[in-house]
Amino acid sequence: MDATNVKRRRRPSSPPPTAPPAPAVRSTSVAHQQPPTSDDDAALRVALASVVRPVLDFDREKVCSVTLSNLNVYACLTCGVLVQGRGPDSVAYAHALETGHPLYMHTTTTAAWMLPDGTPVPPALLADVAAVLRPRYAPADIAGIDAAAAEAPGVDLAGNAYLRGVVGLNNLSATDGINAVLLALAHVRPLRDFALDDDAVAAAARSPLASAFGAFVRKVWHGGNFKAHVSPHELVQVIAKLSRKRFRPGVPSDPLAFLVWFLNELARGIKLPKAQAKALFADARSRLDGELPAPAKLSRSLVDLLFRGKVTTRTEELEGGAAAVRGDWIPISVATVPFLFLALEVPNPPLYPSDKAAELAHQVSLAQLLAKYDGVTPTHIGARRRKYIIPQDGLPRFLVLHLDRSDAAGSGASGASGASVTAPPPPSAASAALPDTSANATVVNFPLDNLDMAPYLAPAAAVANSATTYALLAAITHEREAGQASGTYAVTIAPASKPGEYFRVLDLDVTPLKA
């Protein structure tokens, strides 16, 4: 059995409440939900009082601390240790006899038992613990999650308030690039809503990656977490295994390379039921006013439906080769290929600027960089040149732009990269320059919520502006202090729950930004 597969097989007999009890009185209020009366109930009351919530860490891999098995693993709710089984020969039973710790929760089903006597505990009495171990969301919870997050903050055991969905993530040693991408993807609404739905993931997921991503997203959005941050430990383990250790703790990951790998792997791992795929596709098409030809074959991958765009490339060659002084450009080929991101080359600041201030203030607009895709501006590659344009049906629902700061001259100078995920709409305008301390210090100005991609669509496209504008959803930036060798990746999130507000997340640190 795959140790990393976290698909739920059984549901707890009672759903967890949508809101946890107030933190200051959490343990006592839970214990008094159903006042015990008899001797048995007195034992239960003592057991419930033994629960030590601050030591419970459910982000670790669910394996028995003694047998290392992932089957039938229980968490001791007094000391947090993971122990297998609950029968008289089991590790959990022995732990109960040895320590007197009385309560154990199954890490898959969240069913709780008193040991050594083996009495089941009514689920309602430990609902807040079960909800942290395995958060579950009813369809109504998912539909209203942004409104709920806007209304009431999550509160951890220490009384710290946090915005659901915008939580710090433990750095598992150089995993800041991976963390930034995972948190950004947890804000792509259709992907998030899919991931929050335990049953939908179980039905559509064909790989442990989709299951582990679902479990991760459900924790990030849970309002009753005991800590105001989440460890992506289990998900990163699956990633390391599936990527054959290309992306793993201890090795810095480039966010763009990771994003592309992750989306491709996820695309392979999710096949939506046909009705769900059709609904999503219809939703995406409804943004376009003009009638589009139905695709020959409806893509049933969630990733394709959300992120995959198309770009048409016209390649031309200079007559007489590169050495020719003058010649005509001869068309060589025209090809339309899918993309997951659009690459934009950020020019270096002038090498010998007239003054230092000019170098520091070197700025370009996103529109200048996007001109590469206007179908007219050529990109030169040796004796050839290419012109790019996005075909009529080529705009993805969520657009990823990569600001490539690597040195075009190939001198080997390290450059930073930034990837951003943007989404439609709403209209209004602003621009921002995110801090960047890379070798290439060119500042790229971009609109926060009114990026119109119409100029880069093939002319035949008869679409309204509303269908071609994107708003910033997340931006991943590389930041490096002077003298620092590698730097770190942070992600800035524009959560739907807080329109107009931005939050920068670097590992455990969450900082509200002024727009």
Ligand SMILES: [Zn+2]
């Ligand atoms: Zn224990």
